[in-house]
Amino acid sequence: xxxxxxxxxxxxxxxxxxxxxxxxxxxxxxxxxxxxxxxxxxxxxxxxxxxxxxxxxxxxxxxxxxxxxxxxxxxxxxxxxxxxxxxxxxxxxxxxxxxxxxxxxxxxxxxxxxxxxxxxxxxxxxxxxxxxxxxxxxxxxxxxxxxxxxxxxxxxxxxxxxxxxxxxxxxxxxxxxxxxxxxxxxxxxxxxxxxxxxxxxxxxxxxxxxxxxxxxxxxxxxxxxxxxxxxxxxxxxxxxxxxxxxxxxxxxxxxxxxxxxxxxxxxxxxxxxxxxxxxxxxxxxxxxxxxxxxxxxxxxxxxxxx
Amino acid sequence: xxxxxxxxxxxxxxxxxxxxxxxxxxxxxxxxxxxxxxxxxxxxxxxxxxxxxxxxxxxxxxxxxxxxxxxxxxxxxxxxxxxxxxxxxxxxxxxxxxxxxxxxxxxxxxxxxxxxxxxxxxxxxxxxxxxxxxxxxxxxxxxxxxxxxxxxxxxxxxxxxxxxxxxxxxxxxxxxxxxxxxxxxxxxxxxxxxxxxxxxxxxxxxxxxxxxxxxxxxxxxxxxxxxxxxxxxxxxxxxxxxxxxxxxxxxxxxxxxxxxxxxxxxxxxxxx
Numbered sequence: 001x002x003x004x005x006x007x008x009x010x011x012x013x014x015x016x017x018x019x020x021x022x023x024x025x026x027x028x029x030x031x032x033x034x035x036x037x038x039x040x041x042x043x044x045x046x047x048x049x050x051x052x053x054x055x056x057x058x059x060x061x062x063x064x065x066x067x068x069x070x071x072x073x074x075x076x077x078x079x080x081x082x083x084x085x086x087x088x089x090x091x092x093x094x095x096x097x098x099x100x101x102x103x104x105x106x107x108x109x110x111x112x113x114x115x116x117x118x119x120x121x122x123x124x125x126x127x128x129x130x131x132x133x134x135x136x137x138x139x140x141x142x143x144x145x146x147x148x149x150x151x152x153x154x155x156x157x158x159x160x161x162x163x164x165x166x167x168x169x170x171x172x173x174x175x176x177x178x179x180x181x182x183x184x185x186x187x188x189x190x191x192x193x194x195x196x197x198x199x200x201x202x203x204x205x206x207x208x209x210x211x212x213x214x215x216x217x218x219x220x221x222x223x224x225x226x227x228x229x230x231x232x233x234x235x236x237x238x239x240x241x242x243x244x245x246x247x248x249x250x251x252x253x254x255x256x257x258x259x260x261x262x263x264x265x266x267x268x269x270x271x272x273x274x275x276x277x278x279x280x281x282x283x284x285x286x287x288x289x290x291x292x293x294x295x296x297x298x299x300x301x302x303x304x305x306x
Numbered sequence: 307x308x309x310x311x312x313x314x315x316x317x318x319x320x321x322x323x324x325x326x327x328x329x330x331x332x333x334x335x336x337x338x339x340x341x342x343x344x345x346x347x348x349x350x351x352x353x354x355x356x357x358x359x360x361x362x363x364x365x366x367x368x369x370x371x372x373x374x375x376x377x378x379x380x381x382x383x384x385x386x387x388x389x390x391x392x393x394x395x396x397x398x399x400x401x402x403x404x405x406x407x408x409x410x411x412x413x414x415x416x417x418x419x420x421x422x423x424x425x426x427x428x429x430x431x432x433x434x435x436x437x438x439x440x441x442x443x444x445x446x447x448x449x450x451x452x453x454x455x456x457x458x459x460x461x462x463x464x465x466x467x468x469x470x471x472x473x474x475x476x477x478x479x480x481x482x483x484x485x486x487x488x489x490x491x492x493x494x495x496x497x498x499x500x501x502x503x504x505x506x507x508x509x510x511x512x513x514x515x516x517x518x519x520x521x522x523x524x525x526x527x528x529x530x531x532x533x534x535x536x537x538x539x540x541x542x543x544x545x546x547x548x549x550x551x552x553x554x555x556x557x558x559x560x561x562x563x564x565x566x567x568x569x570x571x572x573x574x575x576x577x578x
Contacts, residue, residue: 022333022380024459027451032436036448046443053440056433057506058559061498071556086500093577097563107555112347118337122344122373125335129369133361136351139369143348146335177353182571187568190563192508192577193540197562199499199507201555206427210498216501217568219538226505255438255447259431260495270490275482 002086007008007162009041009111010078015155017074019147031055038081048081050092055100059194075154076104079161083169090173093191094184110153117149222258229253309435314356324349325451325463328384357394364399379420381462386412388469419484434438434498507537512576
């Protein structure tokens with residue numbers, strides 16, 4: 001059961017996270033932040049973080065480009081965490097694909113609704129400016145009122161789902177572990193595979209063709225190390241089971257270390273980009289600079305071309 | 307002529323107020339019709355009132371001007387605000403055309419740079435780090451991201467005054483460096499995606515077909531070629547899928563969901 005104060009706190013978080021995203025962007029509005037907070041509220045941090053992490057990876061490349069609505073993985077994470085920690089037989093993976101993803105997809109519509117609602121306040125400001133004596137405080141108030149549709153568009157669905165959805169989710173969970181066991185299995189697999197979509201979307205936005213070497217490097221280095229680390233871990237566990245004196249602990253592959261390799265490559269790349277040289281200048285003075293520099297160091301250019 | 311020009315000079319207090327309003331109010335009024343129009347007006351309204359004086363026709367005119375369509379990155383909007391106020395402070399209502407064309411001219415480029423850095427690259431790099439740690443139940447990565455975001459807020463706070471001092475020349479000066487930075491950050495981004503494909507897509511072949519009396523372990527055979535080939539193939543498939551006409555990210559997510567449910571349900575692939 002979800003306690004009433006948990007419902008209240010999660011609703012409050014849902015209403016505030018979207019404002020955070022619009023305002024200071026503290027990253028607590030992201031799926032991984034939602035997992036952290038929902039996990040803390042529900043008293044099961046690992047489950048919250050796991051669901052948040054999977055959803056984060058799924059939407060990695062889905063930014064808000066030009067103000068378009070996007071799949072709302074944050075709200076999905078909140079609900080999936082709440083139900084996965086309280087409903088019997090709802091594993092985190094199954095919660096990701098049976099709760100988090102559908103919720104996230106439906107929430108897009110409510111985001112659209114909020115953006116439409118704010119048009120009303122914009123028109124009211126137009127009207128206020130037309131007055132002979134402008135009420136400046138009212139103009140400012142009508143900008144800030146915009147927070148209300150934004151906030152409610154998240155808080156209301158979360159509240160309704162948490163307050164009235166538990167029975168339904170329990171029924172789903174029972175079915176997935178009973179008659180529909182195959183479906184439950186499939187949903188679990190889907191939960192594990194969904195991050196792949198996020199990576200593919202991201203690759204669509206990044207200049208992959210230009211930087212494909214780094215993609216291959218990142219994949220290969222990490223694959224080799226992850227196999228190495230996992231093998232050593234299972235070896236260690238095996239030896240420890242046989243020999244009680246064996247107490248060495250082997251950790252998993254630290255991703256920060258992998259990120260450091262990538263960071264080093266990025267620094268090298270940055271240092272190789274000429275800044276302030278003719279080639280990098282803006283279009284207007286590019287042509288004349290190039291022509292003048294071509295006169296000056298003509299010999300050098302021909303050297304380079306050889 | 308000189309009489310029509312405003313005499314107000316912006317103070318540090320004004321800059322702080324604009325920054326506060328930008329951080330906490332700029333996007334609240336976001337709407338489909340003119341997007342960040344009311345937010346832009348909101349951030350500079352107190353300063354406009356000081357420059358033109360309450361109830362002056364100039365103020366009304368400029369308020370209407372600033373209620374026009376506006377949309378840019380909310381991480382860079384105060385750069386445009388800074389340049390705008392430098393013009394309005396010096397030229398007053400005569401600078402209206404300059405301000406209008408400057409706003410229209412700069413909002414697109416800054417939206418593009420801002421989106422690629424702050425909506426795509428930063429979330430990729432820090433999100434990947436936070437997620438890969440959180441996957442193991444470790445909240446440290448998520449906290450690192452919060453700290454990074456607060457540092458970005460400092461940067462957002464500083465840029466207003468900077469832009470106000472430098473004016474339009476700032477944009478041309480900054481373009482090279484920003485482009486180089488973005489390009490290098492994409493190197494890290496692309497590298498991290500490669501690393502994530504290798505660690506975060508946790509599926510494998512579970513199907514062991516029997517050929518006569520020999521059972522064939524597909525996953526084991528694939529591992530001998532290169533480990534994690536299936537995750538790489540799935541990412542490649544979705545990448546190809548996204549290139550199709552009319553495909554959206556939400557549709558792609560749902561397609562993968564259904565495919566995995568079916569293939570996982572009949573036991574061809576399984577979670578690691």
